[in-house]
Amino acid sequence: MTETTANFLAQVATIAPAAYSRESCASILQGHTYVAAGDLERFESQYGALLVRLSARRSTGPSHIHRSLRYLFRTGAGSSPPVITGFDERRALVEIYHLLGSAYFSRQWILPDFVLSSHIVLRCSSIDLAWDTLCDAIGAMVTFGSFGELGSPHGETVLVANMLRQQYRQSRLSFIETILAVQSCDLQASDPRDHVYALTALSNSPPKVPLPDYSMSPVHVFASVCRTVNSCLGSPITLALAGLAKEDSNAPLPSWVPNFGVYQQRLLLGHPVSNFSTSAVPQKSLPDATSDDNDDETLDEDDGLDATPKDEDRLKCSGYVVDTIKAVQSYLPPRRICDQYDMTGDNLFEFVRWYEYACSTETPRVRYGSDALLLRFTEVIQARGCNHIWESDQPVPPMQTISLARAFFAYLDNPQMLRTNALRVFVAACLPSHDRRFGLTVRDRFCLIPANTTPGDLVWVIQGLKVPIVLRKAGAFYRNVGECYVEGIMFGEAEGTDEDITIV
Template sequence: MSKAFLRDTVIGSTLDLPSGKNVTVSRWKRLWEFTGGAFVDGFKDEPLVAPKPRYHKWVDGYIADENHENTECGPPFCYGPLPDSQKHMRLLQILPGAPQDDVRCFMYSVALEDCPEYEALSYCWGNATDLTSILINGHSLDITTSLRCALFRLRKLHEPRTLWVDAICINQGDVIERGNQVSIMGDIYGHTTRTVVWLGSGGEDSKRAFKICEQLAKEAIMLESNLDPSTDNLSFPEYDKNDSCLDNLVDDCPWWRRVWIVQEIILATDALLVCGSNEIDWKVFCRAMDRLISAQLTNGVVMGLVEQEPYRWYQSIISMRSLSSTNSLGDRLLDLLIHVREREATNPCDKVFSVLGLMEGNAELMGITPDYTGSTEEVFKHTAICILKHSSTLDIIGLAPTNAKDLPSWAPSWVYEGEIPKPMRFDARGNIRATHATRGTSPHLDVREKGSVLVLSAHHIDSISDLADVLPIFDKEAGWEEIPDPDEDAGAMEWFWSAFADIGQASGHMLAITNRLRTFISWENFVGSSKDQEVPYWQTISAGCGLDDTTSMAALYHEWHASLSPIRNLVRWRVDRVTTNSLFKSLGFMGYLKSTWNSYPEFGMLIEAQAAGRRLAKTKKGSLCLVPAEAKQGDSIILAKGGRVPLVIRRLDSEENAFESWTLVGECYVHGVMNGEAFCEEDCVDIRLC
């Protein structure tokens, strides 16, 4: 098919393509003009190269460019108000069209109880400044390019498709309407026939990932039926742990990090994952992922240091499905907020509002409703107060950071700004902490001065006298996937030595890890070598994990302690302090690495769960404790009614406060007091936290 032939052919005639499909020349000519003369390989008889080729692919015989803009424009779209009488929403119909046609839609409002069948679209909004227009009811509405791409790909050829799309069906410029619609979002997702998850345009990686998931799901079904996949006609190729296609689909795809998707998936009656032209049922995908994780087919140990949680964004959604609904309302909401804390939200208030639909209508009973008219700080503070009033513990104030701006020290900020320590509400194994430092008492609190002051009933038990180094939180997403496994890659050790030859490349990974491991050795020196300090030491750095089986935990500790011998020798020889220390540190690290690559001791993982982001300390009375990184000498340790764990507080300048006031530094573990040994309810007095 030559350029001249296309240029000169009479519009309206028909071409027989090599594939056997017939396409009118009028469409070919439009495609020719649109792509600047670029056609898909195999359908041209001479080279046709556009100066700047655009992304295109075959869809039903036509060249489809999902990134092109609408050619037609209308007057700006204006939203009308939704009726106030009952629950109403808007639905969007994507009108049918061929791939080269503009995206045209029809939108109308409907009562939720009388709505027709519709699907909900779950997607990543994308760059808010990268906008393009679509036609709705003959009017132009600007939406993000990523959303237009989704609508373009989901459009049907011959019939309309009815969707609920939050960015379009909610008037984003009306904060009152937005709050009202968010408050019924649980109902909106509960009424859908299906939630369609748009993961992006995808490519060969996503196609391969979906195929692997289908194979893993079939394998899981056969294993559940006690059948051996190897004896069946189905072929299950061995999963390659170094294949990054699933990582790209799950860990690297921005959709998984969005805070709203948790509610969208959990409340969905059914769900379909779509990536480009590939799709897979959510239940099939879950079966495949569970098979992948349970069979330990993923890379879990990173450079012999820490076991990463594979596909943590996916696992977070699954774990939230099983959160107990028998807890108090405050505790349930707190657990939901903890699970979404690291997720992303354009509006920080959505960290709270996005999980209210999972409260089964009880959020309103707590006094929390979506309200976008207030500031982020007001939303966070109000949420903390409501949780405290409807909770049986003080767990929420243990999540409050010391550097949150415009918030009292006891009110958590749900804005995620990097790695944060795990809350002590849970033990090192992820279970609700069994011990209770105030003997199961209920909180006795009073909120004063327009929500700026929290008065607790508590008493002082000790103060901090000495501090050790902070154990840094290990960055699990620092590019470790390129590091080879010495058990599977014969060239792995050569890779390490070549990396060490370039200190600039090595220092960011190996030496940083060596310095981190040195923290454990410095903690040993901080505690001392006395035999009677061994048990308090391992119980403190694990924050009391395994107190019901001290024999087994002691064995795990000794295994982990032995793995640090190369680093301990490094410190003993003091070569780590040599000026040109890179090679010596590398040698110590390599000795540690060799013994722990695929068998990082379990006790080490327990430390990561509780001690990371905290520091070891001693109290004035001689107790070992695990305290916040921000703790200072002289800080007071208190036990407050309702507190599962002790709290570290710091006295505020009396000149700035008419009453004696304190700021909360954070929660802590103090050896010997975690079962209420030091709590005396009669000694409690009012303590003001600002």
């Protein structure tokens, strides 16, 4: 990286103190970038030019980024930072992309180095760039959309590493928090167990955290970690992290154990600071399945397992059925962090297909759907209550939501429409829909469901879990398909009689 690019990063990093507070790093578990939704309107007039210019695909004339910085400081801080003359902004962005795209940032063991080191600098020709400055610059650029064209593969990993570092230095980093955060990092390791053991050094948790034992298989290691996490939280949260493996996966893991060697490409609905409360009853206990329980229970041969699962492969919990999946719609692929405000690409038309199906369920039929239907649909695709960064902490008038949704579909019908900041935020708020499907239950509830869901799967409310879970009957047991969002039950509205079940 050249000295000019390092100076450019140092200057862009000055956006960070003006745009967000470091206390917001506590939101690491929900994939926070930095700016809270409640601040967007306050920032819109001040950073309006910045939002537009940093997301521009091409730069013409003087550097848009530096010009936006000058505007920012004139209106916000009251002074203007120095400007580098003769500067090639595009070349700097390419250098940053190559830096973050290097194999070094894909290694699992870089996390302890970044989090635990007291002082980190990036050597750039004849100048040193502080690690915090690099991360602040990347954070500001990702927040305001300037990575949309580059699509750096490890930009989010760098941000997560830096936020873990800040948490660690404040002595507030637990093993559970580390596990959940690193699930969003696209990191590789020479051995699957390294993904778990690399995190033990980062934790300030008590000694009950599993210690390295390479005599155990990866399956047993992952299961042990899951039991630790579930026991500490008093909630089977690994059901939300895990699910049925994709067809191209060969990991022989129980359905309630996530594959820690594969990073999560979707937003975790049941993250610890979400507003959901599907179950207000805490899980009384999460016992390990014992050898004398369910000895006569077997799985059907059609489920691919012809013998009683081993004790360590079972998870016992309590809950009740609230609904059944009736229809499953098309799959919406994952979205990269750098594409949060991107309004191009064919993936957005999946929302059109979903909405057309939703309209077909309305009686009597209303052209373009009634306002009530559109409001229901919008709240589902944005997982209202998930408490992601684009969700306002204040009640939003229904007509405002409906108006934005109508404008969004009008834009898809006519891409030449002006892409306003409000529309960009609307698209960004649909993040929970990515890497999921849209569906309908037997009781006519709209829902966001895992990719592997099929009609006939059951929607369960599990004690102590913030979100409902899709389970599939497998003989005398159940298999976990994954967490879901179902309208009308996300805040404790559903009732039922608890029963003990075993998930394999």
